[in-house]
Amino acid sequence: MLIFRSISALTKYLEKFSDSESKIGFVPTMGSLHEGHISLVDKSIRKSTLTVVSIFLNPTQFNDNKDLNDYPVDNDADFRKLKLYHDQLILFVPEIKEVYGNNVKTKKFSFSGLDKYMEGSSRTNHFNGVITVVEKLFEIVKPDYAFFGEKDFQQLRIIESFVNDRSLGIEIIRCETKRSYNGLALSSRNKKLNNSSKKIASNLYKALRFARDNFNKLEIPEIVSNIEKKFHKISEISLEYFLIADENKLHPTNQKSNGVKYRAFIAAKINNIRLIDNINLN
Structure with a gap:
């Protein structure tokens, strides 16, 4: 399993696959991985030539700093879990400065009303923060496929719309919500x-x-x-x-x-x- 922490090192490694028939699958996460995340990785492995998994706790999608600071983080446990599952994965684990530089700023996007209700009405600027980092990660990884769970369905639809509007040529793969024995969605x-x-x-x-x-x-x-x-x-x-x-x-x-x-x-x-x-x- 390869672990990259810099954009330059990751992009240099991925360049060798750009002129081939290889297909890059991408699973963006914020860490604290569970079986739902692993199911996304599994789908990517089955569909793609190589799979990139990012672990990045994105600050721009949090409205509340306390919520950001309280988010469960355990990168070592995540690394062990992924390595046990598949030792050929490519991990991208950047620091905030690597992704945003010295300017942690949220871009503004138009979502054609997809963000008006549900999470958009209760979490101001949340989806602008999500797409800010998704856009950056897509530019870095340049995937053919990107895998997202249906548990965050509003986020999924907004990403689908963003990719379509920008003609990015990335196929967004919807992945079924994984649940515990009593039906609780894994999170x-x-x-x-x-x-x-x-x-x-x-x-x-x-x-x-x-x-x-x-x-x-x-x-x-x-x-x-x-x-x-x-x-x-x-x-x-x-x-x-x-x-x-x-x-x-x-x-x-x-x-x-x-x-x-x-x-x-x-x-x-x-x-x-x-x-x-x-x-x-x-």
């Missing part, structure tokens, strides 16, 4: 939850399953109302939002239309740990 933030909180957090997935199981039986306002009432009775959970939106434009809706794909989205706090999840409905 680095889960490490902050104790066993009792994890059990309570499984109610997020139960709500999503209720929405999917009843999508063809109930109207959307009925589904939303039912779920909001259920969470009102669970004192340990603070529901931030539950809504149903079309999968393409990510606009919340109260009506169904033929030929449109829908998803349910949820965000909640448990012991002040914020969790998000989503599920396809049709």
